[in-house]
Amino acid sequence: MIGDMTDMRTAYGKALVEIGEQNPDVVVLGADTTDSLKTADFGKKFPNRFFNVGIAEANLVSVAAGLAISGKTPFASTYAIFLPGRCVDQIRNAIAYPSPADKKGLNVKLVVSHGGISVGADGGSHQQVEDYAIMRVMPNMTVLIPADTVAVSKLTWIMSQRYGPHYMRLTRSASPVVHQDSQEFQIGKGIVMREGTDCTIAACGLTVKMALDAADSLKQEGINCKIIDMFSIKPIDSELLEKCARETGCIVTCEEHNIMGGFGSAVSEVVSELYPVPIKRVGVNDKFGESARDSEIPLLLEKHGITSINIAKAVKEIIGKKK
């Protein structure tokens, strides 16, 4: 139900078990975080297709690559900080780079939890705000940032059927459902959540809900925003972005990531080439995070400007710069 608070990791673990029943080639790997990632259920059901390699992420990624080249579809999971954050070399040289005939990269799915600063209590050392940039720059890599559990389930299914290296980032905390169960997802295509003419708000992950909230409050001030969920930040929906630029004349991007090299950068790259319009990026402004208890996570997000209020402010600012 729209608005329900649901847990992405649970949705992921459940999807894996369902997929595992239908697809004997799917294997799951973990690195001592399988309870947390909810992949342990897959392990109970399919012990021969489940490998917990311990706290050894470089090994996790590379074993997954070896399984993939032998025809398996491995899902390797742990926390964001330990995969892109720790294993750039293995992800690059064992997964993204090796390309069998007529294919691009190996068929490994890297699904991480604990992305962004909303990790909270674990502190800044464990809050990955660099992963979009790291993974986006990797040739052959698909990068997915789902906004809710509907997206997580559907994208997990899609990844299991779509060849190639994929990265998907989940958040630790429960997140509000923003999509109908019937919503269709297509890699490389954004989802228009709401039509509007004054400004486009392009969002991904937990900022989709914030964008919707911002649009609600702006509407009361007579400002109509178009909201797009760009869960597929690579490949990115250039066509949609160009259309939005033409129709609304300005764009606000929002992300739970460093605004340098991340989602806002990706949108800016496309728009500046296809139909330049003013863009304002909302996100972590080249800083690290810090600890916050669950009840304090809104304060932490607020400190970094990742709120619906700040998004609304950005919209008003950028509308003023329209030509």
Next chain:
Amino acid sequence: MGINYYQIKKNVRKARKLVIRATSIAGSGHPGGSFSMAEIMGCIFFKYLKYDPKNPTWQDRDKLILSKGHASPGLFSNMALAGYFDPSELDTLRQFGSRLQGHPDLKCPGVEFCGGSLGIGLSFSIGSALAARIDDKSSRIFTVMGDGETDEGQVWEAAMTGAKYKVDNLTAILDRNFIQQDSYTEKIMPLDEELVGDDLSEMWKDASRWKTGDKWRSFGWNVIDIDGHRIEQVDSAIKKAIQTKGMPTIIIARTIKGKGVEHMEDNPKWHGQAPKKEFVPIIDMEIDSQSMIAPSIIAGDMTNLENEVKRCVTGRADYIHLDVMDGMFVPNKTFDYNKIRELRPLTVIPFDTHLMINEPEKHVKDYVDAGSDIITVHVEVCDASSFGQIHDVLKSNQIGVGLAINPDTEFPEWAVQFIPKLDQIIVMSVVPGKSGQKYIEATHEKMHKLNQILNHNNFDGYIEADGGVTLDNIGACFVDGARAFVGGSAIIGQQDVRGVIREFRNKIAYARRKMLIQKAHELGGNDLVAKWIDLHVIGEKKNQLGTIARELGYV
């Protein structure tokens, strides 16, 4: 052992030359690490690995994962010999548009792993081994790692994982050449024990200093220590590894970086440097002129041949020469295949069985079954038909094929057709029948004539000098073209077999160095001779080369 030892040896030789050719054309690359693993790769490729070069993605194939990807020329050269592509493609190594990238790449069909970022290959191999297990396939994974590579922490993550999941369908081989890019491994990051000083040979003298195997054992691996340049040891280790169930195996192969080319051996400089083109013909000649020592045990205590075999083992013989005499072809009688069968379990050193018997075609299978690796019969008791039969029996059993010729015999016309198929020709320089005779000087002239016939008929094997070979004449035998040397009383008759074999090798090394200097002079005069000598910076080689050049008047 059952391999055609000689065929592997020949392929290893050809692969080394391809590495030299490819890296010299590319102007960069890694010959050192390609050569330290040359015998390992040869043995895996041509004895154990299941693959189909015409169908590189064959589902049930084995996989060779070259984790130490910088040694790609050593992989590509073997792939070319195995038929994945024409050897001429190696000329494109490291060039724009080539499938043969600086490090192995899936762009080239048959390559299984993009190696080169070190430390990843073992994990990747475990993934492949687990996939084979899930699919209930009998495919094996062979993973070749460098020793410097095991500085990487991920290798030990993989070591734990391999043990946890008991990947007994995976065999790792550690190319323990003691050298990494900057210097000796034991100086940069000791795997055994820190090396003080610059003399790497210190590490070889004392096996108690080797700790690498202990590390792997403590990680739960089955460890087999071998000399990685001995094909028979590589072969035997892989066989044992395959038989070991319930745990993964690592073969720790002690090797020499740059092995096969003296100036590259044990020299860190040749980790990642290509030879200059002007030296290529000299290096090729060097690679083609490697020699084997084959002690003949009948020169020892005939009542205790077991002990003579053991002396050959401690003496580090290349072959054990077994003279079978039937009392008919020659007046004496020695032993037959029953004795060979008894001796076989004592060592993996190849048995070089020399049948001095009548009607060898009737008996040859017994000698195959007894465990010979090379079987040589005499031209005097064969004709085209009987030797044809013998050849077929030996080939089908993967045994080396040899033909021997007595001092008084001219090379017979019927045997010419077999020359390209021979692995070995034994040229007798005494009348066979008993040991301790003097070398017949006329053999030199005979070798000269024989070489012409052999060269004319594409001989691709080795000539073995047998009879009266001593420290005094072994150099001359080498110059004649012999590359295997039987030593009877001159080796087995001596107290210190190991010492005398070393002296034999030194004599051969001298003759070989002289031959190469002459080649350098022929190609580029005194200038090239001086440059060639300057390459030899490790050990005592340079001084001897200087002396040889002065003696030849090349200075």
